[in-house]
Amino acid sequence: xxxxxxxxxxxxxxxxxxxxxxxxxxxxxxxxxxxxxxxxxxxxxxxxxxxxxxxxxxxxxxxxxxxxxxxxxxxxxxxxxxxxxxxxxxxxxxxxxxxxxxxxxxxxxxxxxxxxxxxxxxxxxxxxxxxxxxxxxxxxxxxxxxxxxxxxxxxxxxxxxxxxxxxxxxxxxxxxxxxxxxxxxxxxxxxxxxxxxxxxxxxxxxxxxxxxxxxxxxxxxxxxxxxxxxxxxxxxxxxxxxxxxxxxxxxxxxxxxxxxxxxxxxxxxxxxxxxxxxxxxxxxxxxxxxxxxxxxxxxxxxxxxxxxxxxxxxxxxxxxxxxxxxxxxxxxx
Amino acid sequence: xxxxxxxxxxxxxxxxxxxxxxxxxxxxxxxxxxxxxxxxxxxxxxxxxxxxxxxxxxxxxxxxxxxxxxxxxxxxxxxxxxxxxxxxxxxxxxxxxxxxxxxxxxxxxxxxxxxxxxxxxxxxxxxxxxxxxxxxxxxxxxxxxxxxxxxxxxxxxxxxxxxxxxxxxxxxxxxxxxxxxxxxxxxxxxxxxxxxxxxxxxxxxxxxxxxxxxxxxxxxxxxxxxxxxxxxxxxxxxxxxxxxxxxxxxxxxxxxxxxxxxxxxxxxxxxxxxxxxxx
Numbered sequence: 209x210x211x212x213x214x215x216x217x218x219x220x221x222x223x224x225x226x227x228x229x230x231x232x233x234x235x236x237x238x239x240x241x242x243x244x245x246x247x248x249x250x251x252x253x254x255x256x257x258x259x260x261x262x263x264x265x266x267x268x269x270x271x272x273x274x275x276x277x278x279x280x281x282x283x284x285x286x287x288x289x290x291x292x293x294x295x296x297x298x299x300x301x302x303x304x305x306x307x308x309x310x311x312x313x314x315x316x317x318x319x320x321x322x323x324x325x326x327x328x329x330x331x332x333x334x335x336x337x338x339x340x341x342x343x344x345x346x347x348x349x350x351x352x353x354x355x356x357x358x359x360x361x362x363x364x365x366x367x368x369x370x371x372x373x374x375x376x377x378x379x380x381x382x383x384x385x386x387x388x389x390x391x392x393x394x395x396x397x398x399x400x401x402x403x404x405x406x407x408x409x410x411x412x413x414x415x416x417x418x419x420x421x422x423x424x425x426x427x428x429x430x431x432x433x434x435x436x437x438x439x440x441x442x443x444x445x446x447x448x449x450x451x452x453x454x455x456x457x458x459x460x461x462x463x464x465x466x467x468x469x470x471x472x473x474x475x476x477x478x479x480x481x482x483x484x485x486x487x488x489x490x491x492x493x494x495x496x497x498x499x500x501x502x503x504x505x506x507x508x509x510x511x512x513x514x515x516x517x518x519x520x521x522x523x524x525x526x527x528x529x530x531x532x533x534x535x536x537x538x539x540x541x
Numbered sequence: 542x543x544x545x546x547x548x549x550x551x552x553x554x555x556x557x558x559x560x561x562x563x564x565x566x567x568x569x570x571x572x573x574x575x576x577x578x579x580x581x582x583x584x585x586x587x588x589x590x591x592x593x594x595x596x597x598x599x600x601x602x603x604x605x606x607x608x609x610x611x612x613x614x615x616x617x618x619x620x621x622x623x624x625x626x627x628x629x630x631x632x633x634x635x636x637x638x639x640x641x642x643x644x645x646x647x648x649x650x651x652x653x654x655x656x657x658x659x660x661x662x663x664x665x666x667x668x669x670x671x672x673x674x675x676x677x678x679x680x681x682x683x684x685x686x687x688x689x690x691x692x693x694x695x696x697x698x699x700x701x702x703x704x705x706x707x708x709x710x711x712x713x714x715x716x717x718x719x720x721x722x723x724x725x726x727x728x729x730x731x732x733x734x735x736x737x738x739x740x741x742x743x744x745x746x747x748x749x750x751x752x753x754x755x756x757x758x759x760x761x762x763x764x765x766x767x768x769x770x771x772x773x774x775x776x777x778x779x780x781x782x783x784x785x786x787x788x789x790x791x792x793x794x795x796x797x798x799x800x801x802x803x804x805x806x807x808x809x810x811x812x813x814x815x816x817x818x819x820x
Contacts, residue, residue, distance in 0.1 A: 299642035
């Protein structure tokens with residue numbers, strides 16, 4: 209095998225239309241070999257379409273893409289040999305056991321019967337599925353199905369992995385477990401591209417975050433850069449008595465050194481902060497001194513909606529076709 | 542060795558279409574074993590049909606050749622009906638694979654083009670053998686006997702396998718063009734179920750009224766029933782005045798249909814399938 213290319217994934221000007229709907233409207237993507245990129249966006253932003261094109265399942269109407277150095281259209285088989293795909297709804301075969309699922313994938317990768325078996329055993333062990341190896345996958349929990357699905361993508365040790373919303377639909381515990389598994393994959397030469405609706409997930413796992421909306425890249429950068437754009441962590445306070453809200457807001461403003469946002473109905477004040485726990489401590493002391501009754505006080509991350517609001521001036525659910533194109537070039541530099 | 546992928550290790554020898562097809566066919570057979578409905582369709586249903594028709598209609602319908610001959614007449618028809626129902630096994634399997642993402646998983650693997658369809662087709666052929674064997678045994682129980690030579694009987698079974706092969710491609714076509722397994726079931730009930738009854742499967746066609754009789758005479762399910770009866774040396778109820786060519790030349794007519802179905806449906810099915818999974 210020749211040396212891997214500098215960029216494991218390169219896409220230029222990808223366009224995909226379904227009838228009159230434009231799913232991708234000129235997407236450029238570059239993922240350097242051995243890094244993790246998260247594609248962040250709401251439902252319908254074009255994340256899955258991009259993954260399907262990059263994994264040869266769908267053909268673009270315009271644009272080009274290379275994965276592991278091979279063209280996704282003209283060298284589809286070579287691309288498939290080099291990728292592992294975990295699709296959005298964990299496409300494990302429910303009528304096969306966990307072990308049979310993995311052996312089948314190994315055989316379809318032409319590893320040979322014996323190697324497929326031992327590889328399956330290895331992965332079942334690694335993904336804590338050994339005890340359930342001979343149960344039908346339809347009896348697995350959601351978290352186990354995802355782990356099996358992920359194991360299936362790794363059978364042939366592909367250098368490039370695509371995970372489409374790997375934790376959507378999982379409960380918080382299963383999500384945390386899967387993150388730990390993904391941590392184990394990262395930083396060992398494997399290139400990983402994952403899609404997600406959660407900023408927290410992108411931040412936790414990725415070196416680089418690409419925000420897409422309505423089939424366009426609207427922002428790109430590492431999580432620190434991105435957070436600088438969207439304001440990063442926030443202090444959030446809920447007071448018991450609405451009458452004390454303004455007083456509380458002024459305390460937060462002093463503590464965090466930024467303009468607070470008020471939601472009177474929810475008796476809530478939110479203020480962006482860069483000093484984290486220190487600001488939290490200072491504010492809680494000041495609130496106690498002022499005798500303000502607190503229902504809830506804590507640090508929180510901006511939601512995807514808030515990220516989109518900041519980046520596009522519109523909430524993530526807005527369906528207007530040209531949302532945020534004005535800011536596009538400014539932020540994606 | 543770690544389970545974590547390293548970029549130097551690669552799988553994938555050159556294209557192996559037969560191997561890939563067989564891996565996917567094995568999966569299809571495991572699926573049948575583990576789906577109680579599918580297994581029932583392939584085992585209990587054909588046996589039940591033979592017993593029900595033999596004992597419920599056997600006394601009421603008379604065919605030439607004397608009493609008790611209905612059960613021998615019945616077998617050709619019930620074989621033909623069950624083989625026709627074989628369309629649905631493959632159609633359902635393919636429609637659910639498309640719906641639940643299994644087809645996408647296969648397509649993201651470096652397998653030979655066409656292996657998914659071929660695997661389904663092979664599995665369906667093998668699955669088709671089980672009801673043929675079970676119905677033959679049930680037939681022997683209700684008094685069905687062959688009265689021809691070994692060669693004719695072997696030809697009959699060969700014809701059944703050919704017909705199953707043709708039905709497989711109709712199944713692939715349905716499974717690729719219909720949006721869901723539920724839609725497949727709908728078509729099964731509305732289109733194919735009556736088609737197997739407006740034929741010489743269970744009654745002599747002369748007993749049908751005008752238009753239905755003409756339809757039944759030209760229905761390939763009739764000609765398959767009649768051809769099997771002839772090859773088994775069973776009563777055919779096909780020697781009547783004014784019988785059209787498909788009735789008098791049932792074997793030839795059936796073979797023409799099989800050839801037509803395979804020649805038209807197989808390429809069409811492959812095209813529709815490729816289009817259905819392409820986006």
